[in-house]
Amino acid sequence: MHQTSDRYEACRTAEDTAGRARTRERVDALVLTSTRRKHRILDAGVRSGAPLRNDTTLVRLAAGGRDVHTSVHGTAPDSLVGALEAARRLLPFGRLYAEARPLLPDTTWDQVAFLDNTAETPDSLARLLTELQGLAEFVGPRQDVSLRIADCVLTVDHRATAFASPERPQAADYGVTRLELRTLVEVERAGRRIRLWTARHGHRLRELPMKESLEEAGWRGAAMLASHAKPGPGAGNTLMLAPRAAASLLGLVVKDLVDGFPVSTGPFPATVLDDPTAVGGYHVHPFDEEGAPSGPTVLLGRTGTRTQLTCRGSGDGQGTVALTGHAARGGESEVPEALPSNVRLETAPSDYAHDEYEGLLAYDLRGDGVQRMRSGSCFTVRLDVARLREGKVAHGAGTVVLTATTAEVLSAITATTPTRSYFPGRTHSVGGAWLSLDLSALRFEYVA
Amino acid sequence: MTAPTDRAPDVGAEPESSFDRLLEAVAAHWCEEGVRLGAQYAQAFVEATSHVRLDSTVRHGARAGHGTSLDRRFGVGLLLRRRDSWWYGSAPLAEPGLLAERVATLQGFGRPRAPEPITRCSELEEERPHRDLYLLTEAITRSAAAADLSVDFVQDFFRGQRAVVDSTGAGRSWRSTGGRQRCAATAWGQGQQARVFTRRNAPHWRLGDAGPDLALSAEKLILSAADRARALLGSRRLGVRTTPVVLAPRVGAALLHELIGHALEADNLAKGSRYTGGLMGAALTSAPLRLVDDPGVPEGMGSCATDDDGQAATRVVLVDRGVVAGRLTCTRAVYGSSDLNTGSGRREDYRHASLPRASNTVVLPGPDSTAVLLEPPRGGLLHVGALSSGEINLDRGEFSFAASESHFLTPAGDSIPLQDVVLFGDARDALRQLAGIADDVEGDNATCGKQGQSVRIGLHSPTMRFDQLTWRC
Numbered sequence: 001m002h003q004t005s006d007r008y009e010a011c012r013t014a015e016d017t018a019g020r021a022r023t024r025e026r027v028d029a030l031v032l033t034s035t036r037r038k039h040r041i042l043d044a045g046v047r048s049g050a051p052l053r054n055d056t057t058l059v060r061l062a063a064g065g066r067d068v069h070t071s072v073h074g075t076a077p078d079s080l081v082g083a084l085e086a087a088r089r090l091l092p093f094g095r096l097y098a099e100a101r102p103l104l105p106d107t108t109w110d111q112v113a114f115l116d117n118t119a120e121t122p123d124s125l126a127r128l129l130t131e132l133q134g135l136a137e138f139v140g141p142r143q144d145v146s147l148r149i150a151d152c153v154l155t156v157d158h159r160a161t162a163f164a165s166p167e168r169p170q171a172a173d174y175g176v177t178r179l180e181l182r183t184l185v186e187v188e189r190a191g192r193r194i195r196l197w198t199a200r201h202g203h204r205l206r207e208l209p210m211k212e213s214l215e216e217a218g219w220r221g222a223a224m225l226a227s228h229a230k231p232g233p234g235a236g237n238t239l240m241l242a243p244r245a246a247a248s249l250l251g252l253v254v255k256d257l258v259d260g261f262p263v264s265t266g267p268f269p270a271t272v273l274d275d276p277t278a279v280g281g282y283h284v285h286p287f288d289e290e291g292a293p294s295g296p297t298v299l300l301g302r303t304g305t306r307t308q309l310t311c312r313g314s315g316d317g318q319g320t321v322a323l324t325g326h327a328a329r330g331g332e333s334e335v336p337e338a339l340p341s342n343v344r345l346e347t348a349p350s351d352y353a354h355d356e357y358e359g360l361l362a363y364d365l366r367g368d369g370v371q372r373m374r375s376g377s378c379f380t381v382r383l384d385v386a387r388l389r390e391g392k393v394a395h396g397a398g399t400v401v402l403t404a405t406t407a408e409v410l411s412a413i414t415a416t417t418p419t420r421s422y423f424p425g426r427t428h429s430v431g432g433a434w435l436s437l438d439l440s441a442l443r444f445e446y447v448a
Numbered sequence: 449m450t451a452p453t454d455r456a457p458d459v460g461a462e463p464e465s466s467f468d469r470l471l472e473a474v475a476a477h478w479c480e481e482g483v484r485l486g487a488q489y490a491q492a493f494v495e496a497t498s499h500v501r502l503d504s505t506v507r508h509g510a511r512a513g514h515g516t517s518l519d520r521r522f523g524v525g526l527l528l529r530r531r532d533s534w535w536y537g538s539a540p541l542a543e544p545g546l547l548a549e550r551v552a553t554l555q556g557f558g559r560p561r562a563p564e565p566i567t568r569c570s571e572l573e574e575e576r577p578h579r580d581l582y583l584l585t586e587a588i589t590r591s592a593a594a595a596d597l598s599v600d601f602v603q604d605f606f607r608g609q610r611a612v613v614d615s616t617g618a619g620r621s622w623r624s625t626g627g628r629q630r631c632a633a634t635a636w637g638q639g640q641q642a643r644v645f646t647r648r649n650a651p652h653w654r655l656g657d658a659g660p661d662l663a664l665s666a667e668k669l670i671l672s673a674a675d676r677a678r679a680l681l682g683s684r685r686l687g688v689r690t691t692p693v694v695l696a697p698r699v700g701a702a703l704l705h706e707l708i709g710h711a712l713e714a715d716n717l718a719k720g721s722r723y724t725g726g727l728m729g730a731a732l733t734s735a736p737l738r739l740v741d742d743p744g745v746p747e748g749m750g751s752c753a754t755d756d757d758g759q760a761a762t763r764v765v766l767v768d769r770g771v772v773a774g775r776l777t778c779t780r781a782v783y784g785s786s787d788l789n790t791g792s793g794r795r796e797d798y799r800h801a802s803l804p805r806a807s808n809t810v811v812l813p814g815p816d817s818t819a820v821l822l823e824p825p826r827g828g829l830l831h832v833g834a835l836s837s838g839e840i841n842l843d844r845g846e847f848s849f850a851a852s853e854s855h856f857l858t859p860a861g862d863s864i865p866l867q868d869v870v871l872f873g874d875a876r877d878a879l880r881q882l883a884g885i886a887d888d889v890e891g892d893n894a895t896c897g898k899q900g901q902s903v904r905i906g907l908h909s910p911t912m913r914f915d916q917l918t919w920r921c
Contacts, residue, residue: 050553053546054799070518072540073799079542082569083520086498089573093502093581094516260507262641313513333501333602335515367848367870373836375643375680375852376867380920401920403685445688 006033010162011171013075017059018164018171020084027084028060028165030289031075036157039120041129046122058289058334061087066094067312069334095335098315103322104295107277109174109286116177119156119205128154132183132210139214140187143222143392147214150195151184154205163291174286177203183213187221194224201424202280209280209421216244219363222393223386229395230446237440238414239400241362243432245383246416247423248365249409251430252372252379254343256406257299257306261377266304268410270347274299274309274340276325278431281342282424287325289336294325299340300410309338331426344419344431356391362400377405382447403443412441467571468609468621471496474541474563475613475621478526481560483615485551489529489783490615493756495798496541496570497521497608500655504585504601506592514585521608522566523798527780530554534780536801541566572607572625578658587663588670595674598634601666603627605655612758614779620758627653628749628893628904629666633673635681642680642867644853645836646673649749649893649904676833680853683865686921692829692883693871693917694821697890699851701909702835704739705809707847707875708732710898712766712774713792713804714781716842723845723875731771733882736814739767741776741792743807748906749893750794750807757793757802764790770882776804796901803898808906814885821884821913824857830869830919831855845875854921869921884913 010031017029038049055075061068061084070087072079118124132149140147157180162173182199198220200213219242241249250272257263257272276285276294287293290312297307308314311327313335327336362383371379385397404412419431475492482490498520505513525538526547535554539547544562552559584603592599604627611621628649635642646669653662695703710716711724743752743761755761757779764774778793781804793802822831831854838849849871856864871878891908 050550066516068516068518070520072520072542073523074540074543074546076540076542076565076567078565078567079522079540081567082522082573083518085569086520086573087518089576090500090516090518093577095514313515333503333515334517334519335501335503367839369839370837370848370850370870371868373645373850373852374868375836376683377641378868380868380870 006035006158006160007162007173007175009033009075010160011164011173013057013077014162014164014171015169016077017057017080018166018169020080021166025061025063026166028291029163030058030291031162032056032058033075033160034157036155037120039125039154039156041125041152041154043129046125058329059083059087061091062097063091065096066091067097068094069336071334095313097312098318099320100312100323101320102292103324104293106293107286107295109277111174114176114203114284116179116204119154119177119179124205125154128152128205132214135211135214136185139211139218143218145187145189145218145222145225147218147221148186148188149183150186153182155180161285163287165291168291172287172291176284178282179203179205179208181208181210181213183217185214185217185221187217187225189222189225192225194221196220200421201282202421207280212243212421216242216363219361219386219393223363223384223396226386226393226395228398230398236359237438239360239362239383239385239437239439240357241383241435241437243421243434244423245362245365246435247430247432248368249381249435250343250345251425252368252381253406253409254299254340254428254430255372258309258340261406263300263304263306264407266302268300268302268304269413270345270410270416271298271302272300272343273297273346274326274343276341278342278344278422280420281422282429283341283427285341288327289329290323290327292323292325292327294341297324297326299343309340311336311338314338328427340428342422342429342431345413345416345433345435347413347416357388358390359388360397361386361388378403399447401445401447408442409437412437412439414438464621465571467496468611468623470566471609471611472613472619472621474524474566475611476619477563478524478547478560479613479615482526482528485557485560487528487530487615491527491612491757491779493525493527493610493612493795493798494541495521495523495608495610497606497610497797498570498573500605502584502603504588504599506589506597506599508598509593509596511589521797525798525801526551527801529783530557534801538799570609572609572623575654575656577655580659581655583660583663584658584666587667591667591670592633595671596635597670597674597677599670600632601670602630603662603666605653607654612756614758618758620754622754624752625654626651629669631669631673633670633677635674635677637678637681640681640683642677642683644673644677644680645834646676647893649747651747651751676853680865680867683867686856686866688918688920690916690918691827692825693914693919694829694831695912696831696833697888697910698892698907699832699835699909700912701809701811701907702892702894703849704811704909705806705896705905705907706838706840706849707879708739708767709741709806709809710840711842712772712776714775714777715804717775719842721843723842727772728775729772732767732876732879733770735770735882735885737767737770737882737885738765738812740765740810740812741806741808742810745808745810745891745906745908747891748808748908750903750905752807755791755793755802756795757791759789759791759793761791761807764792776806778802778804794903796903800901803901805898805903806896806905808908811885811889811909811912813887813889813910816884816886818886818888818911821886821911822857824859826859828856828858831857832869840875846873847875847878848872866921869919871917871919873918878914878917881914881916882912883915886911
């Protein structure tokens with residue numbers, strides 16, 4: 001049970017670090033440990049790589065109303081000696097910080113719900129391949145294709161996090177297992193073959209949405225192998241997005257909300273919810289990188305009400321900040337920002353059954369990378385589309401180029417299913433569900 | 449194993465110190481251990497870099513956020529060639545035992561001896577910040593308020609000491625310093641918002657010298673962003689068009705870096721994809737395009753005398769008069785072959801092995817006049833003032849690039865502002881459309897991503913005109 005020893009070690013380092021404050025200083029310490037290992041699973045057997053260890057200690061040094069953040073690779077207590085010296089020199093130019101109080105009570109956190117200590121056993125890995133192969137045989141015929149598992153890579157990342165501060169001299173901690181299952185699927189129809197990768201993420205091997213992953217390969221493969229025809233006038237105004245495409249679109253919406261882009265007043269048919277405790281969400285945590293308790297927060301309500309996520313930096317040293325538990329490092333800076341964790345759409349539950357769907361299905365979304373650094377309020381994405389009859393791909397339908405604002409996308413939602421899988425980015429995950437859009441409310445065009 | 453001998457001067461080079469010698473000794477130690485345990489080739493890269501970042505956020509004229517952070521990367525990376533395959537491992541300098549443990553897991557390898565941990569500050573970190581550094585934050589708030597903008601401003605200071613030793617006897621150590629300012633400014637008006645990105649870098653910017661010069665530079669960046677953002681308000685949507693496209697200075701280098709620069713990195717080229725296969729020696733355009741990777745550009749963001757494999761960084765002509773003439777290589781890419789090592793190995797930090805990467809992508813001045821290139825034909829032309837981000841599929845050669853600032857110029861002299869224009873198409877087709885290159889070269893900087901590693905690069909180019917490119921707005 002290396003999780004236990006990693007968490008113990010993380011706690012000791014965090015407590016030791018927080019205890020290095022001099023008189024009139026305070027030191028908050030967040031220790032993150034990660035042990036990551038890749039397993040390639042083939043018919044011939046399992047090839048496992050060496051475990052890769054990657055530990056970081058994040059330190060907030062505060063004195064005289066200003067603070068400086070620094071990070072150190074590793075958890076050796078002595079490595080902080082130089083880092084703290086360097087940080088002290090920067091303190092006169094540090095951030096002015098406000099008083100802060102947590103908005104939420106301590107989260108009730110199941111210490112084992114997000115852990116999987118048996119994912120890497122030889123039995124589990126062998127069973128995984130057998131199960132995928134069985135699902136492939138089941139899912140393929142539903143799209144009139146045959147699916148074969150050509151390659152399968154499971155990455156297991158055991159992570160431990162501990163936080164200590166003057167208020168929490170005894171560190172708080174939690175452990176999470178992050179699993180990534182990447183499958184190379186060979187899709188064949190009438191002697192033509194293509195191979196495509198599909199991936200799903202989660203915490204427990206038994207709970208990974210493997211069937212959804214292979215269904216996605218089936219849609220995509222069948223659409224790519226089918227003949228293509230531009231949708232005619234009878235195609236209707238409804239576009240159904242498969243979970244991965246829906247998550248990519250929602251990712252752009254979330255970025256706008258976090259960046260503070262103005263969104264017109266609702267009503268919207270869906271709520272945008274951030275949930276740090278979401279089952280399957282890659283970025284789960286009971287407390288954030290500043291030690292504040294985390295909990296579900298409505299980013300955008302149906303009436304257009306927005307909740308501002310906060311961290312110690314919010315307010316620029318003025319007043320008292322109520323912490324929502326969303327402090328996280330954005331990637332470039334060591335100063336935590338207010339960032340979401342796991343975001344999903346919430347609507348009234350839909351009875352939609354995608355295996356009987358008639359109409360246009362968007363199985364892939366391209367261009368979201370290009371659209372993340374925009375000047376204006378509209379984004380443009382390309383959706384690869386297929387025409388479905390009775391849940392089967394009848395033919396490929398080219399590409400829909402969609403131009404919209406965040407408010408327009410949200411207003412065009414007509415139905416969504418419950419979120420079953422999350423698609424992780426560097427700082428947060430976005431939930432993917434079957435999502436139905438009313439195209440008549442959006443600007444779009446079909447291209448070949 | 450020989451001690452480090454061949455030292456190259458670097459941008460921001462300073463006399464060797466005891467800390468430099470300490471890093472060299474650590475690199476030599478790991479290299480010797482790799483060889484002693486039977487590696488065919490061993491290379492140790494040691495760094496003590498420290499990146500200070502000051503963030504400022506101003507919303508509607510009022511300061512809304514600020515942050516000061518220090519990102520320290522003190523570590524060692526060991527590259528080994530064994531059984532004809534590569535292995536890479538790394539560890540913080542304070543925990544050398546971790547690297548020894550990792551090496552010991554290699555089949556047939558023994559356990560290396562670990563050197564003493566290093567926990568102290570580097571010499572560059574001992575430099576105290578200039579007492580007038582606060583003027584920078586004041587200038588940012590003042591200028592953003594005066595311009596009635598929302599501004600996200602980042603001031604970076606980079607300072608690092610590095611050493612590389614390898615089993616061929618090569619060994620170098622070098623220092624680098626410098627800084628960068630980045631501004632994202634948003635203006636509102638006419639029912640729209642317009643965000644503009646501006647940036648500047650200088651190798652002489654140091655925490656200890658940070659006085660009024662930095663504040664003045666920040667003010668200029670913000671005011672320039674304000675003018676450019678306001679010029680975009682009232683933007684229109686024109687749908688999909690195929691027209692002549694003129695790229696402002698700096699922009700062409702960014703586009704060519706993606707379209708052709710990445711394809712000419714040895715590892716990408718070796719994949720022989722539908723796009724990169726047959727690229728060497730191919731005539732890309734009839735225009736007199738000369739594209740070079742030049743690590744010696746004064747004030748270039750990617751300038752360096754030594755690459756991250758410890759080799760002398762050289763200027764590489766990638767495209768000469770429209771014909772592909774060269775490629776970027778690094779130690780791993782040329783290992784075991786007689787190919788020239790261009791000294792283009794770069795890495796994000798010690799946790800990664802180096803890859804062949806660009807330093808400064810430079811389009812040399814051409815023969816054309818900017819005024820002539822900007823003359824709109826009867827159907828008008830697209831003038832691109834800034835690109836924001838882009839993607840290329842190196843298998844198929846399809847690209848998609850977002851231009852955050854553009855104007856559609858008509859023969860009648862109208863200039864219609866456009867936001868987030870997406871240029872897209874096939875890279876080889878696009879390059880064939882290059883029709884004119886002016887001589888007004890300007891420089892820019894960017895962060896370039898490859899295989900999960902980000903490095904800073906320079907982008908330098910003049911005004912360039914393409915006869916026909918397809919775009920959507």
